[in-house]
Amino acid sequence: MPHLFYLKECSSTNDEISKFLLYENSDFIGLHTFNQTKGRGQYGNTWSFNAEKNLAYTLAAKIENFTCSDVMFNYYTAIVIRDFLANLTDNDVKIKWPNDIILKNKKIVGILIEKKKINQNNYFIIGAGFNILQEKFEKVSNAGSLLTQTGIEFDLNETTEKLQNYLVEKLQNIPSDEEIMQKFNQHLFRKDQVSVFELDKMRQNGIIKHADEKGELWIDLENDGLQSFYHKEIKLLY
Structure with missing residues (x-):
């Protein structure tokens, strides 16, 4: 039975989840807050947060239950979150390689997946920040929220519970x-x-061709031809 815990405020749900894993014996344990003060993104990036407007969510999943590679696990998690939001909003939601979620050309979700050993068990720690009710993003021009992109005010608690149930079901x-x-x-x-x-x-023009099973993105560049890149080796401007 998956558990979902709530903190009124915390620094980072990816960091705080460890405390709950010491006392609960479950293949899936979720933690969420609507007031995260020190969120972390991919490769040391920060994830800014407006209290009671957005969702910081982490799901700890025991690695022993998965046989796929880390790359496949990352890709599949992004797919599941994409599908969840596409169903929720009835919109065409996209995945910006490797695992940002885009709705109508704005980033609405950032995902950070880590591996940790806690209490003799190895876990995938799936952290995701969801912009839900925030209306202004002065410092990040390519960010948006479910509200800005759909005009709908989604309930934070209801959305979190639906997310947990959907994600756990799909990961099984x-x-x-x-x-x-x-x-x-x-x-x-x-x-x-x-x-x-x-x-x-x-800067140069290029066309994204595909992502591969090694975690690389293949781009046909105007000046340099078809090449593959790992994350942070090239930046897509949008």
């Missing part, structure tokens, strides 16, 4: 690597479209 039935790659590329943001990239502090 992970499809094949081939299916994961097919669906990830199907919903890949800016795929097969001319986009602007920043590489080595220079």
Whole structure:
């Protein structure tokens, strides 16, 4: 039985989840807050947060229950969260490689997945920040929320419970690597479209072709031809 815990305020749900794993014996344990003070993003980035407007959510999942690679697990988690939001909003939601979630050209979810050993068990720590009710993003021009992108005020508690149930259900039935790659590329943001990239502090046009099973993104660049990149080696400007 998956558990979902709540904290009125915390620094980071990815950090605080460890305390709950010491006392609960479950394959899936969730933690959420609507007031996260020191959220972390991918590769040391920060995730800014407006109290009582957004959701910080972490799910701890025992690694022993999964046979897929870390890359496939990351991709599949992004797919599940994408599907959840597409169903919730009745919109075409995209995945910006490797695992940001985009709705109508604005980032509404950032995902950070870590691996930790706690109380002799190894876990995937799935952290996700959801912009839900925030209306202004002065410092981040490419960020939005469910409210700004749909005009709908979603209930924070109800959305969190639905998310937990959906994510746990889907993680118990992970499809094949081939299916994961097919669906990830199907919903890949800016795929097969001319986009602007920043590489080595220079800008050039390129077309995203596909992501691969090693976690790389293949881009056909205007000046340099078809190349593959890991995260942070190239930046998509949008």
